């Protein structure tokens with residue numbers, strides 16, 4: 145099993161399997177269903193409705209494999225970053241500069257998508273927002289996030305709902321001042337990604353941003369990682385899918401100062417076309 149991000153990335157670079165987009169059909173949305181963990185962190189499984197949701201084609205395998213992969217990863221910052229825990233501070237610094245530049249209008253409530261143990265919530269979002277909700281598919285990470293984001297001087301009040309569900313089934317039930325999604329969208333199929341973007345749009349308060357931060361491929365092709373069951377898309381794919389879902393891109397910045405040999409990482413801030 146690949147243990148470090150460096151190793152994973154070199155695997156990916158070696159493979160450089162140039163694959164077609166997983167699903168290019170017109171997009172039909174699945175019924176989403178969220179299962180929040182209660183504020184004491186006790187409940188951690190999808191609702192019966194959610195688990196009854198069926199996805200056609202090869203997708204269940206794609207999601208099941210990712211779930212299995214992450215279930216074997218330690219619930220630590222190092223685990224979240226594939227062994228490159230030391231890049232966390234640089235990453236957060238880049239994100240902070242990005243958020244400062246776009247000037248997020250509100251500071252009431254934010255959402256962290258694919259939150260893992262809450263590394264982004266704790267270091268980027270909690271200092272800026274009164275309350276942060278999280279979405280994370282792995283139950284152990286979701287449990288850990290509650291602890292990681294409420295210990296020390298952080299206090300319990302800053303973490304709201306933790307939704308233990310895959311983003312492919314998540315639909316926001318609140319209006320957020322910022323929705324942040326980092327290093328997770330490669331785990332969604334193209335079809336689910338666009339459907340997710342459409343649902344996320346409905347969870348934005350007036351003037352709010354949806355931001356994504358993702359690896360992108362250096363070529364114009366999507367690169368597949370069979371081990372963690374993810375894809376690394378070209379930047380153009382994210383731009384196209386955002387547009388297709390009704391977003392306009394407000395700012396796009398490449399993360400600086402990451403170690404050499406990694407995929408380029410981009411931050412994109414966008415707003416719904418119809419709302420502004």
Ligand SMILES: C[S@@+](CC[C@H](N)C(=O)[O-])C[C@H]1O[C@@H](n2cnc3c(N)ncnc32)[C@H](O)[C@@H]1O
Pocket residue numbers: 207210214224225257258259260261262263264279280281282285309310311312325326327328331332
């Ligand atoms: C590379 S980690 C990033 C975690 C966090 N965003 C960060 O930057 O520290 C990827 C996370 O995405 C989660 N994940 C994978 N597939 C997912 C899905 N379909 N829906 C929601 N989360 C998912 C994994 O469980 C893992 O916690």
